[in-house]
Amino acid sequence: xxxxxxxxxxxxxxxxxxxxxxxxxxxxxxxxxxxxxxxxxxxxxxxxxxxxxxxxxxxxxxxxxxxxxxxxxxxxxxxxxxxxxxxxxxxxxxxxxxxxxxxxxxxxxxxxxxxxxxxxxxxxxxxxxxxxxxxxxxxxxxxxxxxxxxxxxxxxxxxxxxxxxxxxxxxxxxxxxxxxxxxxxxxxxxxxxxxxxxxxxxxxxxxxxxxxxxxxxxxxxxxxxxxxxxxxxxxxxxxxxxxxxxxxxxxxxxxxxxxxxxxxxxxxxxxxxxxxxxxxxxxxxxxxxxxxxxxxxxxxxxxxxxxxxxxxxxxxxxxxxxxxxxxxxxxxxxxxxxx
Amino acid sequence: xxxxxxxxxxxxxxxxxxxxxxxxxxxxxxxxxxxxxxxxxxxxxxxxxxxxxxxxxxxxxxxxxxxxxxxxxxxxxxxxxxxxxxxxxxxxxxxxxxxxxxxxxxxxxxxxxxxxxxxxxxxxxxxxxxxxxxxxxxxxxxxxxxxxxxxxxxxxxxxxxxxxxxxxxxxxxxxxxxxxxxxxxxxxxxxxxxxxxxxxxxxxxxxxxxxxxxxxxxxxxxxxxxxxxxxxxxx
Numbered sequence: 329x330x331x332x333x334x335x336x337x338x339x340x341x342x343x344x345x346x347x348x349x350x351x352x353x354x355x356x357x358x359x360x361x362x363x364x365x366x367x368x369x370x371x372x373x374x375x376x377x378x379x380x381x382x383x384x385x386x387x388x389x390x391x392x393x394x395x396x397x398x399x400x401x402x403x404x405x406x407x408x409x410x411x412x413x414x415x416x417x418x419x420x421x422x423x424x425x426x427x428x429x430x431x432x433x434x435x436x437x438x439x440x441x442x443x444x445x446x447x448x449x450x451x452x453x454x455x456x457x458x459x460x461x462x463x464x465x466x467x468x469x470x471x472x473x474x475x476x477x478x479x480x481x482x483x484x485x486x487x488x489x490x491x492x493x494x495x496x497x498x499x500x501x502x503x504x505x506x507x508x509x510x511x512x513x514x515x516x517x518x519x520x521x522x523x524x525x526x527x528x529x530x531x532x533x534x535x536x537x538x539x540x541x542x543x544x545x546x547x548x549x550x551x552x553x554x555x556x557x558x559x560x561x562x563x564x565x566x567x568x569x570x571x572x573x574x575x576x577x578x579x580x581x582x583x584x585x586x587x588x589x590x591x592x593x594x595x596x597x598x599x600x601x602x603x604x605x606x607x608x609x610x611x612x613x614x615x616x617x618x619x620x621x622x623x624x625x626x627x628x629x630x631x632x633x634x635x636x637x638x639x640x641x642x643x644x645x646x647x648x649x650x651x652x653x654x655x656x657x658x659x660x661x662x663x664x665x666x667x
Numbered sequence: 668x669x670x671x672x673x674x675x676x677x678x679x680x681x682x683x684x685x686x687x688x689x690x691x692x693x694x695x696x697x698x699x700x701x702x703x704x705x706x707x708x709x710x711x712x713x714x715x716x717x718x719x720x721x722x723x724x725x726x727x728x729x730x731x732x733x734x735x736x737x738x739x740x741x742x743x744x745x746x747x748x749x750x751x752x753x754x755x756x757x758x759x760x761x762x763x764x765x766x767x768x769x770x771x772x773x774x775x776x777x778x779x780x781x782x783x784x785x786x787x788x789x790x791x792x793x794x795x796x797x798x799x800x801x802x803x804x805x806x807x808x809x810x811x812x813x814x815x816x817x818x819x820x821x822x823x824x825x826x827x828x829x830x831x832x833x834x835x836x837x838x839x840x841x842x843x844x845x846x847x848x849x850x851x852x853x854x855x856x857x858x859x860x861x862x863x864x865x866x867x868x869x870x871x872x873x874x875x876x877x878x879x880x881x882x883x884x885x886x887x888x889x890x891x892x893x894x895x896x897x898x899x900x901x902x
Contacts, residue, residue, distance in 0.1 A: 575727020
């Protein structure tokens, strides 16, 4: 009976799980960032691929903004010392638990002491690891997200031990089998990214505007979380005067005088003064965060109503998975895992 | 109450933002209207507005497009621009600055570009108030208009990779203070010892758009006494 009661009082029966990190190429504690702080000149930052980070949390019953592990273009290996409920989303297609392969984008039970290997992916670059409970990490302005300007962030390194507070105290049933099939939304990546954007306020400043955008661009290595630089041809601006600094959205496609394209990402400064010829849809901002230097990018301009339909579709897929996870957890007697 | 009724245009700016251009003929009125509109919209997070950037003559508004539409945001903007918007009463600050030398590595270059002496640059920079037009990136950087140098100062050919926090810099006819160790392309003429951004404090920084800042030249011997957070000294 004691066990049953604990299911209805989350928090009281929490256990501390240690994760020993064996190998970390480039990995950080991450969440959805700090939107809404433009008045302090603080950038949004947070997971480059927001939908994947949210899905990682949804699959383990967490609130969507809980901290996750973001792994960029590298392998990540760790071992939990207690049974844990885990998800892997984003670029990785397979995860190995005690040497057995499992599909990503599902809810997985990891047995205590089982070695988890999240391989570096062939395509795409950001992988998210969600773990039921709360990853321990410092926060600044309400978020664990790294911010270079605030000189803040928690980079994970080989040999480090991190702590997790979890409600997943049940005996894992069948350590090496995924217990559910949620078929969560996931993108399949290649070295070519088709992105959608709506027209930007300064499209008329670009000679041959829409035609100039309809070409294949290549991601340049000078890209970072502030902006992705793309090489292209014939990106000539008219000579009209300077644009006074103004707010810019994440996903803004800017044309600097150098004739490249810059796509502003989540670390973007809150104001900028280059002409903005297009703005990526929210779904495409997530997608482009998965593009690596050398990958090809094409941008299609779509109507605003289509962009809104896309946004709603993504959201309803997240909501559907959330509902299925909730129902499955409840039927299993795992109410305490939901937050 | 000052009447700020105004002409303006609205543009969709991606699937989750709009850009409002304030189009009054006069620069000061455009800026005052922009700031007043920004102030009222910043409080509207409950209806789905996420963030507001009010700069010189544009208000950028990002929102949760699942909760509110572009058209609904335009309506709210129109409503507020038809009403009387009240500009905020400015606060006045005196900010100590150590000019030149390693603290202002580009002071001599700015003087050269302007065709005056370094001392004259300091005098122009520090004998009149600067107006904080808005707070920008990185981290609480006040964008200021103020006393005019003889020429519009160009950006650095090669940006500084890591600005020392407190760096006071000029570009064009404007001045800025870098509070974070970020890259930057403006010419640094001095440094303030006062730490202007405190994550632990509320508010996190002393300035709001509209405030006035007078820079006060100090000697190296005075540095330590000012080397505090803004709320620990009287500025």
